[in-house]
Amino acid sequence: MSPSPQEIRAAKAEATLRDRDLAASLKISEAQLVAAHVSVSGPFRATRIRFHPDDVMPVMPRLGEVMSLTRNESIVLERVGTFGEYRSGPHAAMVLGKDIDTRIFPKHWAYGFAVEADGDHGTRRSLQFFDTTGEALQKVYLRETSDAAAWAPLVEELTLDDQSDAITPEPAMPTEGPKADAEKRDVLVAEWQKMTDTHQFNRISSRLGMNRLGAYRLAGSPYVRAVDPGCVEGWMTALSETRQKVVFFVGNRGHIQIHWGTFDAIKVMGPWLNVLDPMLNVHLRADRVAEAYVVDKPTKRGPAISLECFDAEGGLIFQCYGQRESEEDTLDQWHGILDRLPAVREAAE
Known part of the structure; x- marks a missing residue:
């Protein structure tokens, strides 16, 4: 049985692990860990936001220079730059730019959060997006060079009515092994x-x-x-x-x-x-x-x-x-x- 949002928050408050590793230790998805901090006060706070790329990618340029993070189980790629042209598509979309260049498959996008994490060097703000299983797809972090004044109005524009602190992701997808004939x-x-x-x-x-x-x-x-x-x-x-x-x-x-x-x-x-x-x-x-x-x-x-x-x-x-x-x-x-x-x-x- 998965831990309750209250139990997740208690574990987060005591942990020194990164969110992904803490979620794995709790046998939950990272999206569940973030969702547990929706509508609560404390050093780690989250707001549920719209997640479809058509809603979020066109407003990303307002934040100015940011860090865009994409990962899988074995590698993390972090690229600093400003979001540019967004091209929508029902099966595949893309962001085109000199520094941030991405390909997006919208059917897998299921959860979005605006996250604020207080630390020794101030508050770190990010937009985080997850798939139907709660695995991270993309995270966008503000930097010192970002337009901090754009953060609050952007989050308010994207905020969902549903601000519940629990989600029910689908079971994790096993990796498909080699297929050949x-x-x-x-x-x-x-x-x-x-x-x-x-x-x-x-x-x-x-x-x-x-x-x-x-x-x-x-x-x-x-x-x-x-x-x-x-x-x-x-x-x-x-x-x-x-x-x-x-x-x-x-x-x-x-x-x-x-x-x-x-x-x-x-x-x-x-x-x-x-x-x-x-x-x-x-x-x-x-x-x-x-x-x-x-x-x-x-x-x-x-x-x-x-x-x-x-x-x-x-x-x-x-x-x-x-x-x-x-x-x-x-x-x-x-x-x-x-x-x-x-x-x-x-x-x-």
């Missing part, structure tokens, strides 16, 4: 060779009853090369040393955030592999990378070659492509970095 490899390869855009891959694999990891395992050389899962630290270090710009995707089932640019300051802290740059933070649990692949997909602009990493359950942790500096950029430096990554068999020797 060996008898369809020839069809997969034939369709692969005809791709003109990387976005076509999802439609091809779905039509064949496969998913991303299953298709990668099945396709094999020369389209997919399995590399040592322990290579990520060396890969990030090479990006930093060469100042290679990348297009780096981190997401969950309802939200994908994209970083365009470099990885500069790399720091290892225990199992965490971190990028600690002024406008970008990445926190990767390197020990959760179970499979890694260099993937070559054809496009109209030439081959799009990515590094893609998966966890032990088969979930995608991140994708990364080289960023072209111009139409003439053949990404030789990016390809060289990937070419030097050790194959699985080489790493085992």
Whole structure:
């Protein structure tokens, strides 16, 4: 039986854990933990707000410069910037901007909260959005450079009539393991060779009853090369040393955030592999990378070659492509970095 909102608040008051870890220790979702603090006073307070992207994304620019956070079980991507153009869509929406670039899948958005947390350095304010299971999709934090005066009127505009302190999320969704059909490899390869855009891959694999990891395992050389899962630290270090710009995707089932640019300051802290740059933070649990692949997909602009990493359950942790500096950029430096990554068999020797 789940703890009551009162019990959740008591546990939060005594805890030193981060919200996500505290929720896991209580065997509840993070959204339940936040909801328990709706309509109460104290150092941690929440207000239930509208959650559909069509309602919230158009008003985000009022806050000015903020930090947008997206995560999955293995990685956190934090990007500082100002929200720009929002393009709505019933199945997929997006925010387009120089610093904050996201892809949104609205059907998974189920809960929204405006959160205020008092601490030693003042009050930290954020807008937090969760899926139907109570898993975090996106969090947007105000910074010292944000328009603090815009916070209260924005929250008031988004506030729901329902300010109850309990929610009933759906059961957590298990990660889908690799799906493939060996008898369809020839069809997969034939369709692969005809791709003109990387976005076509999802439609091809779905039509064949496969998913991303299953298709990668099945396709094999020369389209997919399995590399040592322990290579990520060396890969990030090479990006930093060469100042290679990348297009780096981190997401969950309802939200994908994209970083365009470099990885500069790399720091290892225990199992965490971190990028600690002024406008970008990445926190990767390197020990959760179970499979890694260099993937070559054809496009109209030439081959799009990515590094893609998966966890032990088969979930995608991140994708990364080289960023072209111009139409003439053949990404030789990016390809060289990937070419030097050790194959699985080489790493085992």
